[in-house]
Amino acid sequence: xxxxxxxxxxxxxxxxxxxxxxxxxxxxxxxxxxxxxxxxxxxxxxxxxxxxxxxxxxxxxxxxxxxxxxxxxxxxxxxxxxxxxxxxxxxxxxxxxxxxxxxxxxxx
Amino acid sequence: xxxxxxxxxxxxxxxxxxxxxxxxxxxxxxxxxxxxxxxxxxxxxxxxxxxxxxxxxxxxxxxxxxxxxxxxxxxxxxxxxxxxxxxxxxxxxxxxxxxxxxxxxxxxxxxxxxx
Numbered sequence: 498x499x500x501x502x503x504x505x506x507x508x509x510x511x512x513x514x515x516x517x518x519x520x521x522x523x524x525x526x527x528x529x530x531x532x533x534x535x536x537x538x539x540x541x542x543x544x545x546x547x548x549x550x551x552x553x554x555x556x557x558x559x560x561x562x563x564x565x566x567x568x569x570x571x572x573x574x575x576x577x578x579x580x581x582x583x584x585x586x587x588x589x590x591x592x593x594x595x596x597x598x599x600x601x602x603x604x605x
Numbered sequence: 606x607x608x609x610x611x612x613x614x615x616x617x618x619x620x621x622x623x624x625x626x627x628x629x630x631x632x633x634x635x636x637x638x639x640x641x642x643x644x645x646x647x648x649x650x651x652x653x654x655x656x657x658x659x660x661x662x663x664x665x666x667x668x669x670x671x672x673x674x675x676x677x678x679x680x681x682x683x684x685x686x687x688x689x690x691x692x693x694x695x696x697x698x699x700x701x702x703x704x705x706x707x708x709x710x711x712x713x714x715x716x717x718x719x720x
Contacts (some may be wrong), residue, residue: 501647530708539609539696539711578651584647590634592661593709595647 502595503585508602509575517570517599519585529561529568530593532584540584543570575603609712611697618687625683626715630699637680638709639672640696641665648696648711654680655702667709687719 500522509515521529522565528547534542546552546561558571572579582598610629618624630637635656640648651670652662656677669687674680684691694716698709 539713542708545708586647588707591655591707592650592653593648594650595640597645599642600645604696 501539501568501585501587501594502542503599505585505597506600506602508604511575511603511605512575513575515572515575515601517572517583517601518587519568519570519596521568521585521587521596523566523587523589523594526563528586529559530588531559531568531570532586532588532595533559534582534584536581543583546574574599577603577605579603582596607635609697609699609710611695611712611715613715614713615716615718617720619720620687620689622686622687623683624687624717625681626695626697628680628682628697628712630679630697631701631710632678634699634710635677636700636702637674638698638700639680639682640698640711642694642696642714643692651682651695658675684717687717689719692717692719 503519530545531543533543534540544559551560556573561568580603582600584598585596586593612627637654639651642648643657650663652672654674657674669685674683694714696714698711699711
């Protein structure tokens with residue numbers, strides 16, 4: 498199985514940067530996903546890391562260190578619409594195991 | 606709409622009743638998943654199909670729960686003799702084996718309330 502830990506809540510100001518950390522303990526780990534979920538909606542894909550290092554995609558970047566069992570999601574130039582839950586998920590060959598999610602609140 | 610569809614969006618039932626949910630995955634996707642999510646928690650894996658074969662069921666899935674994917678396309682999840690603890694959002698997701706990063710695409714879910 499997989500044990501995924503991430504902070505419960507984070508608050509930041511519009512235009513700022515927020516980093517959401519995720520640690521994992523896994524068996525058969527293949528890669529690390531980040532999903533965004535707005536209240537009452539389905540999770541939507543943000544990023545996937547299988548190799549160590551930083552993957553940048555617009556305002557969002559994700560980092561993975563396999564040796565440390567650690568990932569983070571970096572949200573830059575925060576906008577009000579970024580207020581959501583951010584889910585870290587480890588994957589084996591076919592199954593995603595999710596953390597509890599980090600609720601990010603962006604304030605004006 | 607070519608995404609994952611779930612029906613119904615909301616279901617209210619009385620304890621002890623049976624309920625059935627339907628999921629239509631993205632048409633070319635061969636893998637289909639059911640997850641359950643409660644407030645403030647991440648999605649919790651329930652079961653997984655590759656084509657019509659159910660390859661894994663979570664130990665969390667009691668014998669009151671059954672899922673099918675009879676022709677390798679749509680899937681149904683049935684809960685018999687519902688209990689208040691079954692109240693949750695039931696999410697369906699699909700993916701394509703061998704696709705780059707093989708991400709899951711989620712439906713909007715069925716919100717179940719057991720009174």
